Amino acid sequence: MNKFIAIQTVRFSQIDAAGIVFYPRYFEMISATVEDWFAGPLELSFAKMHFDEKAGIPLVDIHCKFFAPSRLGDELRFELGVTRIGQSSISLQIEVSCQRQQRLKVEMTIVYVDGDDGKPVSKPLPVELRRQIQEFLIME
Numbered sequence: 001m002n003k004f005i006a007i008q009t010v011r012f013s014q015i016d017a018a019g020i021v022f023y024p025r026y027f028e029m030i031s032a033t034v035e036d037w038f039a040g041p042l043e044l045s046f047a048k049m050h051f052d053e054k055a056g057i058p059l060v061d062i063h064c065k066f067f068a069p070s071r072l073g074d075e076l077r078f079e080l081g082v083t084r085i086g087q088s089s090i091s092l093q094i095e096v097s098c099q100r101q102q103r104l105k106v107e108m109t110i111v112y113v114d115g116d117d118g119k120p121v122s123k124p125l126p127v128e129l130r131r132q133i134q135e136f137l138i139m140e
Contacts, residue, residue: 001081001136001137001138001139002041002081002135002136003079003080003081003136003138004033004036004037004040004041004079004080004081004136005077005078005079005080006032006033006036006037006077006078006080007075007076007077007078008029008032008033008075008076008078009073009074009075009076010070010071010072010073010074010075010076011072012072013025014028014029015071015072019071019072020069020070020071021069021070021071023066026064026096026104027062029076029078029096030062030078030094030106030108031059033078033080033094034057034080034092034110037080037136038057041132041135041136042129042132042133043132044129050115054114054115054116055112055113055114055115055123056112056113056115057090057110057111057112057113058110058111058113059108059109059110060089060109060110060111061108061109062106062107062108062109063106063107063108064104064105064106065104065105066103066104067101067102067103067104067105068101068102068103069103070096070098070103074098075098076096076097076098076103077096077097077098078094078095078096079094079095079096079097080092080093080094080136081093081094081136081137081138082133082134082136082137082138083107083137083138085125085130085133085134085137087122087124087125088111088112088113088122088123088124088125089109089110089111089112089122090109090110090111090112090125090133091107091108091109092106092107092108092109092110093105093106093107093138094106094108112124112125112129
């Protein structure tokens with residue numbers, strides 16, 4: 001079991017007037033983590049996926065639980081693991097911490113789709129991509 005680790009530093013553009021991360025910005029950070037996971041160990045950049053393979057991975061479900069605020073300059077550790085692999089869907093868990101303090105936990109599902117005709121329709125995960133994703137399967 002592997003987890004994909006991404007470190008993101010909280011930027012000024014991500015905080016609100018109270019000096020903490022404005023919660024919608026976490027969704028941008030989560031999206032960046034998933035994109036980096038695909039481009040890195042899964043070897044499938046979003047550019048290649050969208051433009052060459054005419055596919056995509058839209059988000060279909062997400063649940064977040066917030067534990068503590070994050071502030072400007074915090075280095076957030078995003079740990080991504082796979083909790084389920086379906087025919088075309090992938091369920092992910094992302095735990096976010098800063099200096100070992102849990103900040104939030106995310107459970108989400110993305111679906112591999114054919115995007116060639118502009119009307120996304122789920123399609124089976126390619127065999128090699130499925131194999132690579134399985135390396136990140138976590139057991140709870």
